[in-house]
Amino acid sequence: MTGLPRENVQSYPRPPALEPVPHRLTVTLGGLVIVDTNRALRVLETHHAPTYYIPPADITAELRPAPGQSLCEWKGRARYVDVVAGGTTARRAAWVYDAPTERFRALAGHVAFYAGLMEACHVAGERVVPQPGDFYGGWVTANLDGIPKGARGTEHW
Numbered sequence: 001m002t003g004l005p006r007e008n009v010q011s012y013p014r015p016p017a018l019e020p021v022p023h024r025l026t027v028t029l030g031g032l033v034i035v036d037t038n039r040a041l042r043v044l045e046t047h048h049a050p051t052y053y054i055p056p057a058d059i060t061a062e063l064r065p066a067p068g069q070s071l072c073e074w075k076g077r078a079r080y081v082d083v084v085a086g087g088t089t090a091r092r093a094a095w096v097y098d099a100p101t102e103r104f105r106a107l108a109g110h111v112a113f114y115a116g117l118m119e120a121c122h123v124a125g126e127r128v129v130p131q132p133g134d135f136y137g138g139w140v141t142a143n144l145d146g147i148p149k150g151a152r153g154t155e156h157w
Contacts, residue, residue: 008146045074049141059111
């Protein structure tokens with residue numbers, strides 16, 4: 001364990017909270033560190049692992065538009081991007097809110113990565129595990145208690 005404080009995903013708020021991340025985050029793809037930042041933001045929502053959003057200036061990978069969009073009742077409309085680095089292309093591996101709702105306007109242009117589509121993602125030096133399921137993009141770390149939604153039978157909590 002890296003010293004991250006204990007948190008219970010079931011005690012995260014609804015509507016979600018947005019807060020700065022006081023830890024270093026890294027993301028690796030194609031054998032390259034494509035993110036190394038101390039300036040990330042995270043969204044905390046009941047029964048979700050935290051979702052981390054990276055400032056675009058702290059991303060060295062190429063981000064290419066990908067098909068599709070999604071709509072979050074809290075944050076607004078997201079678009080998807082392919083992530084390209086080190087000769088590797090991870091399709092629809094990240095998303096961006098270009099014009100989020102007022103409450104989440106600090107996320108504008110920030111990029112969230114699906115941990116399962118990257119080689120590795122770390123928070124404070126700890127390798128994360130992707131949130132279960134094929135929709136949610138939370139990053140699970142060992143300090144989290146409770147059950148994050150996404151696994152079979154939890155999708156509609």
